[in-house]
Amino acid sequence: MNYQPDFLIIGAMKCATSTLHDQLAMQPGIFMTELKEPNFFSNDEQYSKGMDWYLSQFQAANERDICGESSTHYTKLPTYPQTVERIYQQFPKIKLIYIMRHPIDRLVSQYIHEWSQKTVSGDINQAISQYPMLVEYSLYSMQLKPYLETFGREQILPVFFERLLNYKQEEFERICHFINYQKNPVWIEENDVQNASLKRLRDSQLRDLIVETPGLKEIRQNLIPKSWRNWVRSLWQMKEKPQIEPQRLQFLQSVFDEDLAIVGSWLGVELTCENFKSKVKNRMFGWTNQEDSN
Structure with a gap:
């Protein structure tokens, strides 16, 4: 029995990692952990459970x-600074998959997620100032650099969300080839790339009791009018997609352009916030031959 991972999907958060996890799990001969986001090597609480617990996820x-397994906390620097070292100590030859997305789109998607989970408060402009992680997790060169320095280019596959969205089968074949999958992989359209953040519903036990709990469906239908249930649901719903103020957006673009210039130098392409989607959608990328840490 193979009781250990051959590859990890290390991020980034809100870049279709869950969808890729599910697509891989549906391929015969690929095993993905039932527990998504075990975050074993990042979170101290999980790491304290020990390797036996971690390896049991593959039994x-x-x-x-x-x-394989997917844990987006593995690329959440500086929140989890020991992740790379911990992975390398246990699995120095492991393969790593990292999905990137337009950094501002990823930031907005994360904000919606964190807002729905009540881990951030205020509108997106306040949150960007109050929660540095929203920006940090979109700094792809910062997240990738320690992996490149520790594992080298050959063990890391760069993937782009926008290309995966538009060329699903082609990108899926590339990913499966990278992990040495010998069969013919098939992207299942019924389990396509989804954006769970579109609901923009904030966690609420009261709302769930009134409008969501399956066991109370008959009671709700008989006693609570649908219009009232919809009104209750709307109280916890983000009405519109968050809008970043022009001045703050300009600042973010300058920050991300600097980071993307580094990522682009590793991939042999000029990347900016303005050209990101058109550049990454239309071709596959691999690492150039220059030094990993540049």
Whole structure:
């Protein structure tokens, strides 16, 4: 039995990592952990459970399965500074998949997620000032650099959300080839790239009790008019997509342009916030031959 991972999807958050996890899990001969986001190597609380607990997540795999897991906390510097070292200590030859997305789109998507989970408050402009992680997790060169320095280019596959969205099968084949999958992978359209943040619903036990709890469906339908249930749901819903103020947006673009210039130098392409989507959508990218840490 193969009780250890052959590859990790290390991020980034809000870049279709869950969708890729599910697509890989549906391929015969690939085993993905049932627990999504085990975050074992990043979160101290998880890491304290020990390697036996972590390896037990792979015990249901068949003997020849290629095994993997996805944990976006693995690219959340500086929040989890020990992640890379911990992974390398246990699995120095492991393959790593990192998905990137337009940094501002990713930031907005994360804000919606954090808002729905009540981990941030205020509008997006306040949150950007109050919660540095929203910007930091979109600084792809900062997140990638320690992995490149520790594991080298050959063990890391750069993937772009925008290309995965537009060329699903082609990108999926590239990902499966990278993890040494020998069969013909098929992207299942029924389990396509989804954006869970579109609901923009904030967590609320009261709302769930009134309009969501499955066991109370009959009671709700008989006693609570649908119009009233919709009104209750709307109280916890973000009405519109968050809008970043022009001055703050300009600042973010300058920050991300500087970071993207580094990522682009690693990939042999000029990347900016303005050209990001058109550049990454239309071709596959691999690392250039220059030094990893540049």
